[in-house]
Amino acid sequence: MKYISHEDSNLAFAQTNKPVLKSHEVLVKVAAIGVNRADCMQRQGKYPAPAGDSLILGLECAGTIIELGKEVEKTWLNKRIFTLCAGGAYSEYVAVDAKQLMELPDDVTMAEGAAISEVYLTAFGALFELGKLQKGQTALIHAGASGVGGAAIQMAKSAGATVVITAGTDDKCQHAKELGADHAINYKTTDFVEYMQANNLTANAIVDPVSGSYLNKNATIAAMDCQIVMLAFLDGRFAEVDFATLLQKRISFHASTLRNRSIEFKRNLRDDFVARFYSELADKKYDFNVYKTLPWGDANEAHAILERNENAGKVVLLVE
Template identity: 80%
Template structure:
């Protein structure tokens, strides 16, 4: 099969053998691939695949099941699906744990399916499993125009929360509002602490891929018992922390990644997400927030888009 290799941080089409299926897996003929920052970091040598996972890039895809492992349910054969992958999605074929598959609704394209799994499952875990977001809560979502940010906005609004986002341009703020955000703050022109204080807003849940200097700023506008969920550290890995404020407000700080979670965790996350939001996926209540689709031969262009922070939403590669 063909796949996209990442030798010396460069992307190019290469050939390798098809994956050998384990008993619990299925083989997917890949039609579309969701592109994520983790892919860029892995290409750069900064985020190697966990032991046992495919070294090929790609954490999510949509496609058709063409082969079953010995223990996989026969009903999956020839089904159109979308799913997380334990690496390996940047290829013509990928082996995936059958218990993590989700049926692609008939009204959705493969590109839309490829834009769902990583961002919606990450957002779901942050908002509901760690953040315990409830109707009437206020949630602050940093990088609100990102793929995860867009998923957070829509699920939070579906839950009845007040949604505040930050983003790096007026255009991205408008994009977030179009997805349902109640307040959108351009962090390059406005300080989100000042904005929230002026609007009498405090956050019950904060989803933060920025970290660094944002930690103390988050604490300044946190409500009592606020849950802060850190997903990355785009502002830097170190910060001075005002522990008195964390204690005063009983703030809980969570650091979370999805890629290195166990198979059992990912199965349970998939099940909880499907139970709560699959109907919204199938009914297209949600905007799948695709910024651009590109042929998979242009994977390098896709990575450049993400690395320049150009995109508002997901970039998807189409396998031809």
Template identity: 40%
Template sequence: MKAILIDDNEKLYIGKTDKPIFKENELLVKVKATALNRADLLQKRGLYPPPEGASTILGLEMSGVVEEVGENVEGWNKGDRVCALLPGGGYAEYVSIPAEMAIPIPDGLSFEEAAAIPEVFLTAYLNMFWLGKLEKDETVLIHAGASGVGTAAIQLARVVGAKIIVTAGTEEKRELCLSLGADVAIDYKDGPFAPKVKETTHGKGVNLILDFIGASYWEQNISSLATYGKLILIGTMGGSNVENVNLGKILFKKLQVIGTALRSQPIEKKIALTKDFRDFALSKFENSEVKPVIDSVWDWKDADEAHAHMEQNKNAGKIVLRVNEVD
């Protein structure tokens, strides 16, 4: 089969590799589209190796058509449209997935839209509801609000009736966040965000923070949390080392700091998460209450340019690769 591979100069190209072998409890899927994640940028540079046993090909999600059904699989048929979270392998013509990880693509959604769902919505769902326990009328602060995970988190928080504050660096991105349901959008380039969070919450602080930035936001995050608040650390784009941490603030406010990563979760947990999310959200995609937010769609032969687009932080929403036939 054809797949996007990495040359010695860390450039992407379409080459030949082995077609995946699917097991009796799996589906073989012909990929129609995949989507970019920052993990792809790191893996390309050798900084984020895939989990043991996973494909070394880039790509943490895909949408496509079921090509073959394992002999022990029930409920799926050849020709079904599915999308799924992957530990790797999405930048390819075919993937094999555990049948229990498959999500049916709602009618009315294209393959490109469906490819933009699994990674970001499952990440947002895991962190806000499984770990963060977000409830109606609580307040969540979502950093990088216009990112793929950010746009998913805004919509899921809105559905449960939470109050939503986001940070984003351009007016266009802040307007997007507000259009998706955010109540307040803060320009993080216009000075510290913590005083604005305090003002917005009338001094109470937020119940939950989803943070992709890490060290450079540590002090402001701790300051922005309400008593019993939770900080969910999803990434460290702003560094991973924090100096002179005052643990007293964490004790005094009875805070929780939770580190998380979806890719390295055991398959059993990913299956449970997928099923829970599917029950919660599938009908909401069908009635357009929730939707994937797409920044741009690229032919997979232009994957390097798509990566550059993400590296320059130009995207608002998901960057999708369309997997076209290649001679």
């Protein structure tokens, strides 16, 4: 099969054998690939695949099931699906754990399907499993114009929460508002702590891929018993922490990643997400937030778009 290699940080087509299925897996003929920052980091040699996962890039895709492992229900054959992948999505075919599959509704395109799994499951886990967000509460979502941010905005609004986001341009703030954000703060021109204090806002759940200097700022505008969920550390890996504020407000701090979770964790997360939000996805109540689609031969440009922080939403590669 054809796949995209990432030797020497350059993306280029190469050939390898099709995956050999384990009994619990299916073989997906890939139609579209969601591009994520983790892919960029892996290409750069900064985020190696966990032991046992495919060394090929790609953590999510949409496509059609063409082969089944011996333990998999026969009804999955020929289904259109979207799914997380344990690597390997940047290829014509990828092996996927059958219990992580989600059926792609007929009127949802492959490109839209490829933009769902990683960001919606990440946002769902952060906001609801760890963040414990409830109706009537307030969510603060940093990088609100990102793929995860867009998913988080829409699920939080669906759950009846007030949504505050930060983003780096006025256009990205406007994009977040169009997705449903109640307050959108351009962090380059407005301090989010000052804005929230001026508007009498405190956050019950905070989704933060920035970290660094944001930790103490988050604590300043946190409500009592706030859950802060760190997904990355774009502002740096070290920070001084005001523990007095954390204690005073009984703040819980979570550091969470999805890629290196166990297969059982991902299955359970998928099941919880499907039970709560799949019907709304199937009914197309959400904007799937696709910023740009590119042929998969333009994978280098797709990575460059993310590395320039150009995108508001997901970049998707279409397999020819």
